[in-house]
Amino acid sequence: MKRIVVFLLVCLGAAASADQKLDYVHAVTTPGQGRLVTVDDYWLLAFSNTYDIRLPEHVTEGQKLQIQVKAEDAWQSEPFTVVAISIYEDLCRLHRQHPSQDGRFPSDAIYIQPCARE
Structure with a gap:
């Protein structure tokens, strides 16, 4: 089920980037x-x-985060460098790699909602 959700998020993300302009903050x-x-x-x-x-x-662009990740019902610490931050309405994505201009090549990202620009 999670894989289907991820697939849909990636497809919707690509479609959204084609229809709406994502802001980078x-x-x-x-x-x-x-x-x-x-x-x-x-x-x-x-x-x-x-x-x-x-x-x-x-969170700021370029920040080296130490995030807590829940895997197999246990929390573990993992580094995550924020290369870019995109926002659309109250949904933010913290990107590990800067997304391509056309948004068709996703990489690791953190999805946050609600989220607001500073």
Whole structure:
């Protein structure tokens, strides 16, 4: 089920980027939690994974975060460098790699909602 959700998120993200202009911002305020989506192989999206995470309430572009990831019912610490922050309405994505201009090549990202630009 999680893989289907990830597939839909990636497809909707690509469709949204084609229909709406995503804004890139320098900093955002978060509720302190989100979902990490890892993409192991773009061409085989079935290898994507999602995880509940905890993160700081203020995040800036270029920041090296130490996030808490819930995997197999246990929390573990993992580094995550925020290369870019995109926002559409109250949904933010913290990108591990800067997305391509056309949005067709997803990489690991943290999805946060609600989220607000600073």
